[in-house]
Amino acid sequence: MSSTALYVLVAAGLFGIGVYGLIIASHLLRKLFAINIMGNAIFVLMVAASAPLDGRPDAVPQALVLTGIVIAVSATAFALALMVQLYRVTGQASLEEDPTEDD
Amino acid sequence: MTDLAVDVLIGAGLLALAWQTIIGKSLFRGIVLFVVFGLTMALAWARMGAPDLALAEAAIGAGVTGALMLVAFRRLVRIRPEQSAQPALRRSRLALPVAVLAGSLVAVIGLAVVAVERDPAVAGQAVAQALTDSGLGNPITGVLLLYRNLDTLLEVAVLLAAFLAARTVFGEDEARSPTPSRREVPLVGALLAIIVPLTILIATHLLLAGSREPGGAFQAGAVLAASGVLLVLAGRLQPAAGLSSWPALGLTLGLMLFSLIGLAVMAFGAPLLALPGLWAVYLIETAMMLSIAMTLVLLFAGASGLRRGSP
Numbered sequence: 001m002s003s004t005a006l007y008v009l010v011a012a013g014l015f016g017i018g019v020y021g022l023i024i025a026s027h028l029l030r031k032l033f034a035i036n037i038m039g040n041a042i043f044v045l046m047v048a049a050s051a052p053l054d055g056r057p058d059a060v061p062q063a064l065v066l067t068g069i070v071i072a073v074s075a076t077a078f079a080l081a082l083m084v085q086l087y088r089v090t091g092q093a094s095l096e097e098d099p100t101e102d103d
Numbered sequence: 104m105t106d107l108a109v110d111v112l113i114g115a116g117l118l119a120l121a122w123q124t125i126i127g128k129s130l131f132r133g134i135v136l137f138v139v140f141g142l143t144m145a146l147a148w149a150r151m152g153a154p155d156l157a158l159a160e161a162a163i164g165a166g167v168t169g170a171l172m173l174v175a176f177r178r179l180v181r182i183r184p185e186q187s188a189q190p191a192l193r194r195s196r197l198a199l200p201v202a203v204l205a206g207s208l209v210a211v212i213g214l215a216v217v218a219v220e221r222d223p224a225v226a227g228q229a230v231a232q233a234l235t236d237s238g239l240g241n242p243i244t245g246v247l248l249l250y251r252n253l254d255t256l257l258e259v260a261v262l263l264a265a266f267l268a269a270r271t272v273f274g275e276d277e278a279r280s281p282t283p284s285r286r287e288v289p290l291v292g293a294l295l296a297i298i299v300p301l302t303i304l305i306a307t308h309l310l311l312a313g314s315r316e317p318g319g320a321f322q323a324g325a326v327l328a329a330s331g332v333l334l335v336l337a338g339r340l341q342p343a344a345g346l347s348s349w350p351a352l353g354l355t356l357g358l359m360l361f362s363l364i365g366l367a368v369m370a371f372g373a374p375l376l377a378l379p380g381l382w383a384v385y386l387i388e389t390a391m392m393l394s395i396a397m398t399l400v401l402l403f404a405g406a407s408g409l410r411r412g413s414p
Contacts, residue, residue, distance in 0.1 A: 009114070015206050073171075
């Protein structure tokens with residue numbers, strides 16, 4: 001197995017873990033972990049699956065991913081502010097009616 | 104063979120860290136593991152031949168995100184210390200099948216892309232050729248500032264928008280509870296005296312090296328922000344209410360300068376945002392670095408301004 005295929009599979013695994021976490025987490029901070037892991041999975045996929053040029057990696061997908069990393073931090077910072085304010089107003093950092101209730 | 108073994112180790116580490124981050128018992132542990140996950144991602148980028156991304160991930164993805172998550176966690180605990188958000192993981196019968204399907208979908212798409220007979224990467228090849236005569240040795244910086252500069256401009260705008268949105272949501276509560284000055288700890292002053300100048304030096308190096316080697320405005324801005332975060336933590340910079348002039352200038356400098364130069368070239372008949380030369384690249388990168396650092400520090404401090412604290 002080549003390194004490229006390996007990193008594609010790692011990306012798939014990370015994405016799956018992210019989706020799982022997004023569903024089972026009730027605390028919003030955990031949902032943010034999950035979303036960030038999913039984002040990282042897509043970044044890995046984009047870079048791993050791009051064709052190298054004469055043995056050197058392609059600069060265009062890397063530049064796009066670099067932009068993506070900064071955007072991800074911006075979105076996370078905003079989401080964290082929303083979460084803290086939600087906690088301040090409602091007393092819970094979760095979107096469920098009763099976070100302890102099992103369905 | 105050894106190469107593949109290293110990749111397997113990094114890949115397995117990434118998956119294990121991600122899993123532990125998701126299902127870990129305590130939130131604090133989750134944040135720490137997430138930071139470790141980010142640093143392992145940086146290793147993976149280095150292995151994939153993307154040193155720029157490795158720097159960005161270590162500084163921005165792991166460092167800044169981790170600091171922002173920790174400070175948000177501290178605010179949660181401070182608001183209601185008694186129920187400091189002990190998380191309950193929900194049970195869901197659907198979670199596992201959906202996650203497996205989503206992961207498989209990514210695997211199938213990714214493996215299909217890898218398996219397809221590739222065309223030579225047209226854009227990448229054009230960049231590699233064009234950059235040899237532009238003087239920019241680092242193709243990533245070249246793409247970001249010469250070919251996809253609208254993306255880069257909007258990226259700085261998104262960072263500013265995120266800051267403004269966070270301020271709008273958050274109000275000014277945090278500014279009223281200043282960080283205590285750590286005067287009683289004797290080593291803090293000496294530590295700051297070493298680390299802060301060193302950080303500024305590293306940031307400047309990353310910025311200047313960014314035209315030839317891995318580095319650039321975003322990595323440099325994040326490293327510079329780290330020294331600001333340190334000063335806030337030590338109480339040397341205090342959050343202040345209200346937007347005073349120099350933080351406001353710092354926040355918008357990158358966006359303003361980039362837009363101004365991008366628009367000014369149109370007067371000389373060049374297309375929008377066609378940068379006139381290397382000096383413009385350096386100027387814009389410097390301004391962006393300052394803006395990014397200022398935005399990140401203010402996001403961390405949870406305030407719209409900073410003032411000097413007592414030493």
